[in-house]
Amino acid sequence: MADGVDVQALTAWVREFDRLVAEHEGELTGLDAAIGDADHGANMHRGLTAAVAALAGTPPADPAALLKQVGMTLISKVGGASGPLYGTLFLRMAGAVGTDEVDAATYARALRAGLDGVLARGKAEPGDKTMVDALGPACDALDQEMAAGGSLAEALRRAATAARQGRDATVPMLARKGRASYLGERSIGHQDPGATTTALLLDAAVTTLGGEG
Amino acid sequence: MARVGLVVVSHSRALAEATVALAQQMLPGRELAIQVAAGTEDGGLGTDAVAISAAITAADAGDGVVVLMDLGSAVLSAETALELLADDLRERVLLSAAPLVEGLVGAAVVAAGGADRARVGAEALLGLAPKQAHLG
Numbered sequence: 578m579a580d581g582v583d584v585q586a587l588t589a590w591v592r593e594f595d596r597l598v599a600e601h602e603g604e605l606t607g608l609d610a611a612i613g614d615a616d617h618g619a620n621m622h623r624g625l626t627a628a629v630a631a632l633a634g635t636p637p638a639d640p641a642a643l644l645k646q647v648g649m650t651l652i653s654k655v656g657g658a659s660g661p662l663y664g665t666l667f668l669r670m671a672g673a674v675g676t677d678e679v680d681a682a683t684y685a686r687a688l689r690a691g692l693d694g695v696l697a698r699g700k701a702e703p704g705d706k707t708m709v710d711a712l713g714p715a716c717d718a719l720d721q722e723m724a725a726g727g728s729l730a731e732a733l734r735r736a737a738t739a740a741r742q743g744r745d746a747t748v749p750m751l752a753r754k755g756r757a758s759y760l761g762e763r764s765i766g767h768q769d770p771g772a773t774t775t776a777l778l779l780d781a782a783v784t785t786l787g788g789e790g
Numbered sequence: 791m792a793r794v795g796l797v798v799v800s801h802s803r804a805l806a807e808a809t810v811a812l813a814q815q816m817l818p819g820r821e822l823a824i825q826v827a828a829g830t831e832d833g834g835l836g837t838d839a840v841a842i843s844a845a846i847t848a849a850d851a852g853d854g855v856v857v858l859m860d861l862g863s864a865v866l867s868a869e870t871a872l873e874l875l876a877d878d879l880r881e882r883v884l885l886s887a888a889p890l891v892e893g894l895v896g897a898a899v900v901a902a903g904g905a906d907r908a909r910v911g912a913e914a915l916l917g918l919a920p921k922q923a924h925l926g
């Protein structure tokens with residue numbers, strides 16, 4: 578397989594992310610009901626459905642345009658804090674790729690740029706019980722596997738595993754950002770919905786960007 | 791005399807419009823346009839960075855804009871909206887940390903009086919002072 582990502586693969590990634598979020602919408606909203614405002618699943622589903630519809634309606638010509646279009650749709654349509662956060666993730670990725678097919682190293686750099694954007698936007702730190710706790714470990718695993726000469730497929734599998742572990746690690750954390758932070762100690766013992774969605778984003782990448790779709 | 795624009799960002803259109811009505815009550819006979827970016831397209835609760843950037847653009851008459859927000863995603867969406875603006879307009883926008891209701895009332899009164907952006911922003915931040923003084 579070619580170790581690169583084109584417009585078709587990125588479209589498939591966003592579609593698969595949308596499908597997984599739809600499949601898990603009840604679970605995500607349930608997690609958010611425990612420590613937030615019970616809208617995360619519905620918000621992400623609304624935003625991603627709009628993003629997928631936009632991709633079908635006006636198919637972008639290149640990877641940068643595609644990622645930008647997805648980001649703009651999410652910042653407009655999600656409604657909750659996940660809108661600016663996931664929107665910024667995709668917009669920063671758009672800024673880190675060009676108009677050509679995205680090679681593995683560029684994809685890893687772009688996801689790292691997305692993480693940096695999320696950190697700057699949300700001002701969360703690792704351990705604050707947010708999507709950063711899944712996305713950070715995923716970027717680290719991706720970089721490590723790429724540095725070791727691994728394929729994008731293998732690196733994405735490692736990244737998805739790291740994201741799931743990061744998601745699970747949010748359970749005992751005390752929330753310091755977002756609505757959950759209003760709960761203080763009562764946020765402990767609940768899995769963070771944002772980190773849960775990020776694990777789905779990486780799961781979607783494994784099956785669509787790793788040449789296994 | 792400066793003409794500073796005001797924008798209200800809220801999860802709820804009803805909350806935003808009621809807050810504007812409360813502020814307008816302080817301005818009998820005076821014109822002050824307050825733009826609203828609130829709620830999702832389908833009438834639900836949520837914020838939209840694209841709508842906020844449009845409201846800021848509409849509110850600017852050359853002397854800049856002060857943006858009042860409720861909480862959470864309203865703040866993140868307002869910050870995201872800044873990225874969508876032209877560079878020169880972005881430099882004229884102040885995102886206020888003031889509480890939405892008290893901040894808007896304070897900001898509206900001085901904005902209608904022709905205060906500049908820094909003064910409008912400062913007055914918004916002072917919005918809680920009367921309540922705090924009263925309740926000790």
